[in-house]
Amino acid sequence: MVVHFYGYVLVITASLLVSVFYPIHVSKKTEHTNKTVKALGLIGNDGRMLLMAVTVFLTGAVVSTANNFLFWQMQDIGSSELYMGISIAVALLSEILLFVFKNRLFKVFSSSFIVALSLSCLAIQLLYYSFLWTSWAVLPIQILSAFSNGALWWVAFSLADDVATPGTERSLQMVLHSLSYGCGASLGSFSSGFIVNSFSLAILYRASSIALIFWLVLFVIVQSKLPRHRKINYSRLLAADTSDLSDSDEDQERDWLVKAMKDENAFIKR
Numbered sequence: 145m146v147v148h149f150y151g152y153v154l155v156i157t158a159s160l161l162v163s164v165f166y167p168i169h170v171s172k173k174t175e176h177t178n179k180t181v182k183a184l185g186l187i188g189n190d191g192r193m194l195l196m197a198v199t200v201f202l203t204g205a206v207v208s209t210a211n212n213f214l215f216w217q218m219q220d221i222g223s224s225e226l227y228m229g230i231s232i233a234v235a236l237l238s239e240i241l242l243f244v245f246k247n248r249l250f251k252v253f254s255s256s257f258i259v260a261l262s263l264s265c266l267a268i269q270l271l272y273y274s275f276l277w278t279s280w281a282v283l284p285i286q287i288l289s290a291f292s293n294g295a296l297w298w299v300a301f302s303l304a305d306d307v308a309t310p311g312t313e314r315s316l317q318m319v320l321h322s323l324s325y326g327c328g329a330s331l332g333s334f335s336s337g338f339i340v341n342s343f344s345l346a347i348l349y350r351a352s353s354i355a356l357i358f359w360l361v362l363f364v365i366v367q368s369k370l371p372r373h374r375k376i377n378y379s380r381l382l383a384a385d386t387s388d389l390s391d392s393d394e395d396q397e398r399d400w401l402v403k404a405m406k407d408e409n410a411f412i413k414r
Contacts (some may be wrong), residue, residue, distance in 0.1 A: 179315035186307050186316060191370045193307050195363065196300050199259060200320050202359055203266060203296065204328025206352045209336040211329075213345055214273060214282070223279035234286040239294035246298060255299045256367045258291075260360060262299075266292035267356040274349035 187193045215228050242249075249258065265288040272285045304316040339348045 183315040200324040204324030205332030208329040208332035235289035238290035242290035262296035270353040274346040
């Protein structure tokens with residue numbers, strides 16, 4: 145354990161030295177308006193984005209329950225640190241392997257279907273944790289993290305890129321991260337501690353699973369009521385800098401509006 149923590153300190157120290165000398169581009173333009181406020185405005189003005197923001201907030205609160213208590217549960221049933229580390233490795237490797245099929249996944253399935261699948265996988269994981277009986281049993285269910293975490297954030301970032309105006313892409317992604325890993329995780333940690341103290345860990349996992357299923361049904365209903373017309377983000381298209389393009393590239397980019405409308409029609413047909 146001591147070697148682990150000292151090794152972690154060495155890695156962080158090396159990262160600090162690299163970050164000091166790593167060149168960072170600083171924009172010369174000064175922004176007088178807060179980009180975070182703009183990002184919040186974009187979320188509030190778009191129904192799909194608002195629905196996604198609530199989704200990542202709730203998933204952040206629910207995932208915090210597993211992050212806080214899963215290892216303690218594994219320790220109570222006699223698990224060693226090896227199985228704990230392997231469980232995290234399996235989850236991360238499953239996300240990496242699914243990333244190879246990311247583009248194909250988005251072509252075959254709609255974004256709303258992927259979000260629904262992600263919520264379902266997360267609900268199954270939590271329900272499975274409540275019946276955990278031995279150390280190695282946690283390993284197979286960790287494969288679902290590819291959808292419950294990886295695919296969900298791919299959809300969130302993809303939607304953020306569609307909605308964001310020039311210069312607000314990173315701010316919009318940071319707002320989503322803060323809603324999930326900041327606000328959601330904080331609320332989830334406080335609530336989960338109260339539930340475990342008053343009831344039991346199994347009740348916590350099952351209650352979280354039921355809450356996800358309830359939100360899944362509500363998500364599908366609200367998503368079906370939202371207009372399916374995809375808005376063209378003209379501000380991002382007009383902000384594209386074509387000064388460095390060659391003549392052939394200019395010919396290809398000249399009809400960007402026609403291309404955007406074709407993409408819109410293809411989205412509606414799908």
